[in-house]
Amino acid sequence: MSSTTAADTIEVMEHDDTCPRIGGSKLTAEEKREIDREFAYYEDKGSVGLEALRLVQRHRGWISDETLYAISDYLGISPTQLESIATCYQMIFRQPVGQEVLFLCKSSSCWIMGCERLQHHLQQKLQIAPGETTSDGMFTLLETPCLGDCDKAPVMMVGEEMHRHLTEEKLDELILEKKSHNVDQSAD
Ligand code: FES
DSSP states (O other): OOOEEOGGGGSOOOOOTTSOOOSSOOOOHHHHHHHHHHGGGSSSGGGGHHHHHHHHHHHHSSOOHHHHHHHHHHHTOOHHHHHHHHHHOTTSOSSOOOSEEEEEEOSHHHHHTTHHHHHHHHHHHHTOOTTEEOTTSOEEEEEESOOSOGGGOSOEEETTEEEOSOOHHHHHHHHHHHHHHHHHHHHO
């Protein structure tokens, strides 16, 4: 099965501030409004970087170079500064990902509680390896260090939702639920 590699999602990418900017990725009025609301909570525009990346990613799915430049322009900080923020946080995607990103915890408590078995199950079910996206663009599977919910291991984060005490059956239900939710949304 063909799949799109997203393994570099959390790698540091080098960017040149003099790189020509490509048009068409200006921030929308809504994105600007959402970023503006954050200014109330921070001392200066530069400190809003991570929130701005998160907010814009919610609309666009991931942060392309052009989007990163648009945000850095709006905040008045250098693309390099914003890139260094983006690459520190694995939940900011610098490459396209699926509609649902599955962050499977691979740290010690989850490992003891069987995350390897769950990973194998997911790989079989979705026919992808960690860092890959299903050919229908619906799911990306990523491994992550501790998600801070060790007493409820094994744990997986899907978007911003935590799923705890996971079993193969719960994973099957979750995948089914996400598939039908995304199909319903695209039918609207
Ligand atoms: S080890 Fe998985 S949540 Fe902490």
